[in-house]
Amino acid sequence: MHETMVAQSLMAIIAEQAAENNAKPVAAKISCGMLNTVNDEVLRFAFEAIAKDTPCEGVKLQVEHKPIRARCKNCDRNFDVELSLPECPKCGGDDFELQPDAPLILEEIEFQTE
Amino acid sequence: MKKVDVGKKILGENEKYALENLFFFTRQKKLCLNIISSPGSGKTTILARTINELKGKIKIGVIEGDIQTDIDAERIRATEAPVVQINTEGACHLSAVQISDALKQLPVDDLDLILIENVGNLVCPSAFELGESGKIVVLSVPEGDDKPAKYPVIFAKSKVLLINKIDLLDGGQVDFDIERAKSDARRLNKGIEIFPISARRGDGMDNWCDWLVKSVEKSAE
Numbered sequence: 001m002h003e004t005m006v007a008q009s010l011m012a013i014i015a016e017q018a019a020e021n022n023a024k025p026v027a028a029k030i031s032c033g034m035l036n037t038v039n040d041e042v043l044r045f046a047f048e049a050i051a052k053d054t055p056c057e058g059v060k061l062q063v064e065h066k067p068i069r070a071r072c073k074n075c076d077r078n079f080d081v082e083l084s085l086p087e088c089p090k091c092g093g094d095d096f097e098l099q100p101d102a103p104l105i106l107e108e109i110e111f112q113t114e
Numbered sequence: 115m116k117k118v119d120v121g122k123k124i125l126g127e128n129e130k131y132a133l134e135n136l137f138f139f140t141r142q143k144k145l146c147l148n149i150i151s152s153p154g155s156g157k158t159t160i161l162a163r164t165i166n167e168l169k170g171k172i173k174i175g176v177i178e179g180d181i182q183t184d185i186d187a188e189r190i191r192a193t194e195a196p197v198v199q200i201n202t203e204g205a206c207h208l209s210a211v212q213i214s215d216a217l218k219q220l221p222v223d224d225l226d227l228i229l230i231e232n233v234g235n236l237v238c239p240s241a242f243e244l245g246e247s248g249k250i251v252v253l254s255v256p257e258g259d260d261k262p263a264k265y266p267v268i269f270a271k272s273k274v275l276l277i278n279k280i281d282l283l284d285g286g287q288v289d290f291d292i293e294r295a296k297s298d299a300r301r302l303n304k305g306i307e308i309f310p311i312s313a314r315r316g317d318g319m320d321n322w323c324d325w326l327v328k329s330v331e332k333s334a335e
Contacts, residue, residue, distance in 0.1 A: 002238035009124050020117060030124070035267050037241050075315040083266050086301050095229070095304065104124045104241075111116045 003039060006104065007046035011056050013106050018055050023111035025056060031064040033101030034083060038063065064107075070096040128242055135245025138217065139228075145333035146228040146325040148208075148244050150268055151252035152261075153234030156278040158186045160313040161229060167323050172226040172330050177216045179208040179233045186231060196220055207239040208232050214245075217287065226330045236261070240268040247333065248273035255290035256278050262298035270302035270304035274309065276322060281312040 010030070016024045032038050040063045051057045067080035074093035087094045123129060139146045149157050158178075165174050175252060176197040180184045187199035198216040213230065220228065230246060232239040240249070251272040253261050256279060262269045269275065277295060282288045296308050307325060311318035 001235070002241050005205065005207075005209075006124055006241075009127060013120065013124065017118060018119060019231075021116070023116065026115070035270060037237055037267050071259055081302070083302070084263075094301065098302065106120045106122050106124050107121055109118050111118065113116050 001042075002037075003042040004046045004050070006038060007043060007050050010047065010061075010106060011054070012052055014056050014059060014109055015054065017071050018110055018111070021111055023113065025059050025109050025111070026112050027060040027062065027110040028106060029064065029108040029110075030105065031061045031066055031102065032104040033066050034068045034081070035101040036104050038104065066102040068101050069099040072096045125242070128210050129201045132243040132245040135210055135213055135217070136246075136247075138332075139247060141224060143334050144222065144225060144228060146244075146246045147248055147250050147273075147329050148228065148232055148239070148246035149250045150231045150232045150236070150239045150252075150272070151234065151253060152236045152257055155234070155252045155254040155257065156313050157231050157234070157252055160191050160276065160278060160311070161231060162189055162193050163316070163319060164323060164326065165312045167193045167319055168326065169287070172327060173224060174227045174229055175220045175222070177208075177213060177220070177227040177228065177230045179212070179231055181205070181233060193283075197272055202233055206233055206235045207242050208244060209242055210244050223291065226334070227326065236268055240271055241269070246281050247329075250274045250276060252276045252278055255282050255288050255296065259289075259291045259295040260298075264296055264303075266302055269299045269306070272303070273305060274307045274322075274325065275299050277310040278306065278313055280310045281315040 014025050044061050047061055070081045071078050072088035072093050073095045075091040077088055077090040079089050123156040151157055174195050176190045176195055178199045180186055181202050184199040187197045190197040198219045200212050241308050299306055307317055309322045311322055
């Protein structure tokens with residue numbers, strides 16, 4: 001449900017960039033970590049609703065989910081954590097150190113050119 | 115087509131206020147905890163009982179977050195603790211700027227601990243940092259022991275898990291495997307402190323209150 005607020009903030013940045021570049025935005029690439037709890041479908045739906053009748057209408061959102069990395073305290077292996085079964089893929093150990101989760105970032109905007 | 119690299123944090127505005135709040139708490143040497151759970155897990159009952167049990171030991175101020183009404187603030191007022199009610203008017207979480215405004219209405223200088231009761235929701239509040247020193251997640255036994263497995267994020271981000279309403283386990287009124295909930299909560303968060311409590315009857319409140327007193331002392335150093 002908080003995707004509405006994410007969509008609002010996202011649209012504000014895209015609109016600002018559109019004004020700066022004096023061009024119509026058509027697509028945006030977003031990335032986020034696994035602990036950001038952003039649901040792609042809900043975000044797209046919220047963005048579409050908010051962007052209607054604004055310069056951001058029709059902007060296609062692409063969301064890349066970055067895995068959370070961890071280091072196994074038993075065998076030192078670095079690995080991507082599977083949220084449903086968090087364990088080291090090498091030794092099966094479940095004692096690991098979580099790396100910080102990637103923040104929610106607007107990576108890139110694609111603009112239409114004349 | 116022209117591609118422009120942006121590389122901007124989408125929730126950067128919230129983060130800016132969260133950082134300001136964090137600096138404020140650090141400078142003032144105050145502990146601030148953000149309490150998160152589903153609706154009806156007993157957050158307000160826990161707050162009221164905690165305030166009463168710690169009377170004379172530590173001074174607590176409360177920021178209440180709800181979509182509507184000041185029912186919760188009324189319950190806190192009955193304990194005589196200072197309280198500010200925030201109504202989010204539909205939003206499913208509190209934002210850092212709301213905390214920054216609420217802090218201006220609390221007598222922070224006189225307090226040792228600021229407790230924030232977030233909007234009842236096990237997902238959204240976890241995405242919005244408020245500048246707190248730590249998150250406390252509450253899970254009540256009627257919700258089921260599978261919640262840490264189903265909602266891993268908030269359990270991964272919390273300092274403490276309070277398993278509330280354990281009085282309902284007496285006589286098998288509710289099926290809830292405490293060990294399962296504990297081990298699932300620890301899967302992504304080995305360091306999480308877990309206190310089974312009944313805020314209604316008082317079970318386990320001493321352990322939780324001891325932890326709070328120690329944490330307040332640490333923040334004041």
